[in-house]
Amino acid sequence: MTVIKSIDIISWAKIHALFGIVFGLIYGIIICILGAALGAKFAMPGLTTFGLLSIIIFPIIWGIMSFILGAILAFLYNIFAGSVGGIEIELVEKKA
Incomplete structure (x- = not known):
């Protein structure tokens, strides 16, 4: 087993931000569809x-x-x- 002792704060925060942008875009698209539909229906x-x-705005x-x-976490x-102690992970070397 390999143990993750520490995480680089900035690199983890950047990855976390990318997840946030993707989820923000998904929610933004949902709100866009709902807003356009309700805005058209009720003028x-x-x-x-x-x-x-x-x-x-959402992303x-x-x-x-x-x-x-992500930086805080x-x-x-x-x-x-x-x-x-850190998270234990099992790494397997792939043989070519």
């Missing part, structure tokens, strides 16, 4: 505009929040792994 152009802007906000949260992992 509310503001709702349609919010729906369209959510495709841009940015989720990406920033995920970067910050990596920092806490490094502290906890030092006191209770």
Whole structure:
């Protein structure tokens, strides 16, 4: 077994931010569809505009929040792994 003793904070935060951007885009698309449908049904152009802007706004906000949260989690992992041990993983070398 191999043990992960510590995680580079910035590299983990960048990966976490990419996940946040992807999920923010998915939620932005859902809100866009709902906003456009409800805005058209009830004649509310503001709702349609919010729906369209959510495709841009949600990935940015989720990406920033995920970067910050990822940095905090990596920092806490490094502290906890030092006191209770890291995550054990099994690595297998692939033979060609």
